[in-house]
Every structure is written in C-alpha cells, then in structure tokens.
Amino acid sequence: MENVLIKTVDLKKYFKTPKGLLHAVDGVNITVESGKTLGVVGESGCGKSTLGRLVLRLIEPTSGEVLLKDQNILKYNSREMKKYRLHMQMIFQDPYASLNPRMSVTDIIAEPLIANNLCKNQKEKNEKVKELMDIVGLAQRYSNSYPHELDGGRRQRIGVARALAVDPDFIVCDEPVSALDVSIQAQILNLLMDLQDQQKIAYLFITHDLSVVKHISQTIVIMYLGQCIEEVSNKELFHNPLHPYTQALLSAIPIPDLSSRKHPRYIIKGEVTSPIEPEPGCRFRTRCPHATTSCIGRDIPLFEVEKNHKVACVLFER
Amino acid sequence: MSKKLYDGLESKEINRIKKKSQVQFVLSHLFKNRLAVAGILFLSIMIISSIAIGFLVDYKVIVKHDLRNKLLGVSARYWFGTDGFGRNLFYRIIYGARISLMIGFVSVAGSTVLGGTIGSIAGYYGGKLDIIIMRFIDIQMAIPSTLFAICIVSVLGTGITNLLLAIMIADIPQFALIFRSSVMSVKNSEFVEAARSNGCSTYRIIFRHILPNCMGPIIVQATLNLGGVILTAASLSFIGLGVMPPTPEWGVILTEGQEYMRDFPTLVIFPGLAIMLTVLACNFIGDGLRDALDPKLK
Numbered sequence: 001m002e003n004v005l006i007k008t009v010d011l012k013k014y015f016k017t018p019k020g021l022l023h024a025v026d027g028v029n030i031t032v033e034s035g036k037t038l039g040v041v042g043e044s045g046c047g048k049s050t051l052g053r054l055v056l057r058l059i060e061p062t063s064g065e066v067l068l069k070d071q072n073i074l075k076y077n078s079r080e081m082k083k084y085r086l087h088m089q090m091i092f093q094d095p096y097a098s099l100n101p102r103m104s105v106t107d108i109i110a111e112p113l114i115a116n117n118l119c120k121n122q123k124e125k126n127e128k129v130k131e132l133m134d135i136v137g138l139a140q141r142y143s144n145s146y147p148h149e150l151d152g153g154r155r156q157r158i159g160v161a162r163a164l165a166v167d168p169d170f171i172v173c174d175e176p177v178s179a180l181d182v183s184i185q186a187q188i189l190n191l192l193m194d195l196q197d198q199q200k201i202a203y204l205f206i207t208h209d210l211s212v213v214k215h216i217s218q219t220i221v222i223m224y225l226g227q228c229i230e231e232v233s234n235k236e237l238f239h240n241p242l243h244p245y246t247q248a249l250l251s252a253i254p255i256p257d258l259s260s261r262k263h264p265r266y267i268i269k270g271e272v273t274s275p276i277e278p279e280p281g282c283r284f285r286t287r288c289p290h291a292t293t294s295c296i297g298r299d300i301p302l303f304e305v306e307k308n309h310k311v312a313c314v315l316f317e318r
Numbered sequence: 319m320s321k322k323l324y325d326g327l328e329s330k331e332i333n334r335i336k337k338k339s340q341v342q343f344v345l346s347h348l349f350k351n352r353l354a355v356a357g358i359l360f361l362s363i364m365i366i367s368s369i370a371i372g373f374l375v376d377y378k379v380i381v382k383h384d385l386r387n388k389l390l391g392v393s394a395r396y397w398f399g400t401d402g403f404g405r406n407l408f409y410r411i412i413y414g415a416r417i418s419l420m421i422g423f424v425s426v427a428g429s430t431v432l433g434g435t436i437g438s439i440a441g442y443y444g445g446k447l448d449i450i451i452m453r454f455i456d457i458q459m460a461i462p463s464t465l466f467a468i469c470i471v472s473v474l475g476t477g478i479t480n481l482l483l484a485i486m487i488a489d490i491p492q493f494a495l496i497f498r499s500s501v502m503s504v505k506n507s508e509f510v511e512a513a514r515s516n517g518c519s520t521y522r523i524i525f526r527h528i529l530p531n532c533m534g535p536i537i538v539q540a541t542l543n544l545g546g547v548i549l550t551a552a553s554l555s556f557i558g559l560g561v562m563p564p565t566p567e568w569g570v571i572l573t574e575g576q577e578y579m580r581d582f583p584t585l586v587i588f589p590g591l592a593i594m595l596t597v598l599a600c601n602f603i604g605d606g607l608r609d610a611l612d613p614k615l616k
Contacts, residue, residue, distance in 0.1 A: 053511075056515055058511060058514060058515055082517045085515065085516070085517040086517065088515075089515060089516070090511075090512065090515045092508045092511070092512060093508075094508055097507055097508040097509065098508035098509050098511075098512050099509055099512075100509040100513075100527055100530075100531070101509075101531065102530040102531055111513065111516055111518065111526075112516035112517065115513075115516055115517050115518040115519070115522060116516075116517050159512075162512070162516065165516075166516070166517075
C-alpha cells in the first residue's frame, strides 16, 4: 500500500461505566490511502462513531496510535495539534445539531478560517466563503440565513463547506446522509465524490447503510462490537462475503424482485452481547451458526485470506 | 458580474434585512406583552427623570433641612409633600431612583460576570474542578442572601460601595448555577464538537459557541434579579446597614418616614410605592423576556 495517509495501530477506547469498562473500540487497525474512501459499516453501538472521533483525536484513546503521514498525532500537545487539525476535518451526522443556531451561514463557514487565522481581513474572508458556497452548491442568497431557515440538504452542504474551509486532506464523514431523505442523500454523496475527484480528499466514511457504502467507498471495514471483523474491497464484499456476520448483513438487504421471494434468508438470532468487559474470544460467537469451542478463549486476529481481503473468523484460519 | 442576486435584491439589502431578524423577533414578541411594555415604560421614565433631576435640582436642596416647611401635605409645590426635615419628598424619591437603580444594575452586572465565569468554568471543564467549585457554591447557597449581605456589610462597614459589593457577592451562586447548567446542556452538542474539530480555542468555544446559545435563561434571571436586588438594597438601608442618611435612598427615606407614619402616612406610602412599582416593572420585563426568548414560539 503506497500513499498511506492515516493509519491506526491497535487503537483502543474504553469508557468507564459503573458496571465496568465498556470496550467501545477494541484494537482497531485501519488504513486510509490519500484520495480514497474507506467505508466503516456496523450496527448501532458498534463503535463506528467513536472510531471516527478517535482518529481526529476529538476524544483521547485509551491506547494505540493514530499515524498521520507516519506521525503519531497522539503525541502532540494542543498547539501542535491545532496545526494538524487543518489536515483533518469532520462532517457530522445530524445537520440540525451540528450547526450553531445563533450563527449565520457565512459565520459558520468562516469559523474555521478565523479560528486558524487563515484569512487576513473581512474581504478575504467573504471571498473565501463565497467560493466555498459555490463549491458545495449553496446559493449566495443564503449567506445571511440562519440554519433553522434551511432544509436538511442545504444544512449538510453548510457542514461540507465548513469542513472544506481549511483545505483538508482527510475528512471523517460520520453518517453524513443518514438524517436526509433519499433524493438528497444522493446529492450529498455525489457532491462528496466530486470533491474527492477534484481535491484528492480521503474519506473515512462511517455508515450503517450498505447501499451508501457500495456507492462511495473503495475499501470497506465491517465492525462488530468495537472490533474490525472483515476488511475487504468494495467488489469482493458484495460477491464474496466471508464472515458469518457480514453474510447476515448482506442477506438483510431487501431485494426488490418477486422471484427472489423464496430465497432463503440468513437471519441472525439473539441480541448483541454487552460491550462491557467482554470475555476473550469471537464477540459474534453467541449469535453465530458456525460457532465452536475454538471461538472461545482467545481474540481472533484478522487473517489475510486473499489479496485485499482480511477476515477475523476461525473458519478461515490457516 | 452584476450585483443583482437571485431574488433581485442587492446583497446589501439582504444583509440589512437578515442581520437584524433575531433581535427584532425577540423585541417584537416582547412588545406584544402589555405588562412588559408597562414595565419598560415605567423603568425608562424612572431612569430618565432620575438622570434629569441631577441637572434641574441642586443636590443641596435635596438634603438641606428646612424645618419651617416640615410635614406639609401634597401640594403644587411639593408633589408628594415634605418630610420631617422639610425636604421635598418628590425630589428625594426621584433622586433615590438613581441610587437604587445604580445599585441594582451594577450589582446584577457584577454578579452575572463573576457568577458566569465561575459557573461556565465549572460547567465546561466538569470533573473534580466542578465538584470543588459547586461545593463552595452550595455552602454559600445555604445562607439566605439577605443574611449573607448583612454579614458582609457588618464586616466591611456601611456605605454604597460596600452595600453594592455585599449584594453582588450574595447573588453570585444563583448566576453560577444557572450558567453552569446552561453550559452543561450545550457543551455536548455536535456544533461544539464541530468547533473543536475546526481548531477553535477553549475561550472561543465558550464565548462564541456555548454562551450565545444559553443567553435566554441568563437574561431572564438577570432581569428578575434586578427587582430582588433593589429590594435587598432598600431593606438593608432600612435597617441601617446600607446607605446612610441623608443620602436619599428609598430604604433611608422609608426609615425617616417611619417615625411619622401614624399621622403622615404619605411619607412611607410614596417611597414604598416607588420600590414596589420598580420591582414589579423588573419582574414584568423578566416575564416578558422569558416568553419572548422561548424557542417554542418560533
């Protein structure tokens, strides 16, 4: 892999709860190449968003490393970190909550410019904001509107413009389209992909929607209870899913075709086990139809089954 | 490129229309509330006349004894009559508004700033710092604020400055609590996280992102507090721990009138009315602001 932009090494985040340590992210290794998109898929509560925030150091990891161009950003103090924030930005899930309701569109987009002293005067700031609004497709007449006056799609465009303001190389997209309706989802996704083509931005794209991830990403990571259980290229995922959990996820996609009605559905039973102080072993074993005693007692690492296809399951252990 | 934009309006026009909208919105709601308008009118009249009297009447006239004219009734010359020392009661009450309102505004502003700083720090940083600060606030909250002010005045001595300080310190906990809870409710919002990921400093996050979003309850608290502070100042002066005679403070005027209350009730009715109406006006404005700032109305 050349052009590695962001890499995490055994990244862990444990939260203290009254019942014990909650393993939100437990030893995740991901790699994002510059100008490419890494999709992170998983169900609610599997630690996707925590992973995104850890990579940006919005929350401090318990252990592990985050390497930005081979520099461990976790070692930097807050002043050095401020410099590195210019390379990494974030687009948030909820376009209603992620914009300050007391600031106008111009102020919101200009905020990163002002906070990082990137513009010398008012005129330069206004020009830059205008340019950003053009890039994300927001009409100039909204420049003095407040977020509550705009619809979800336009608000998310503001969020994209704000992330772009500092010219980042890498953006964490935390379910940027899950709060939008389908037609607007497509607009925002296409906007993100166009931006990637033009500005060579790398994305860490967090979502629970497989069709979205299929549309946008080159490589996909499947997460289950804080662990990465399969890392696979986009095509391989939909043709040859290996981990039983991934297979269950894919089989849950509804097929809009009457003839496939009788297709056997592979439905997993049971509840997600608690992420608090989990026992060593495969975390999916309580719901897995192939579970054996070899799944218990030790954590299962990712094996490279084929090129660009890794899976953490004893079935494929060699 | 032409200056005309999408709606055919020039950009400057759009700027002017939009920039005012939020303040205008709150004000238009406030002015629909009749009681609040009455409160604003009364307070404005008080403020303007108390400033004007400084230019129209010599301060010596207000404090000088004129025993030949003492205890006169209401007349064209003496609108509220004269007190036991023959001084014009109307002048004294209007001049007293100066002192009462000054004490009110300055001490509320002071306790907002001090309590706000303490409360914001506790709310934003949380953890041990929060626990330590809040226990001190709890201790102070356990003492009634008037009693606390009495303690401070008796330690520092009487006089306007000390009275002001006493009331200011006594009111800090209320503001610290309200700032703390407001900051805590906003600090975990996504837009604060966005500000952090944009590289904003802590100072900028608190002042530009968090505080503007919790001004509503704080403004209401400050306005409602204004009435209470004026009342506390008057009562401390009444029991002889605040402003000293012959300064025409409302509490002082009440004490002086108390002696003649049985035969000349106007000597306590007028200063009492002044205190009551001012406090009432503050409360009406506070209530009006609370309704106008309520986001559910939008």
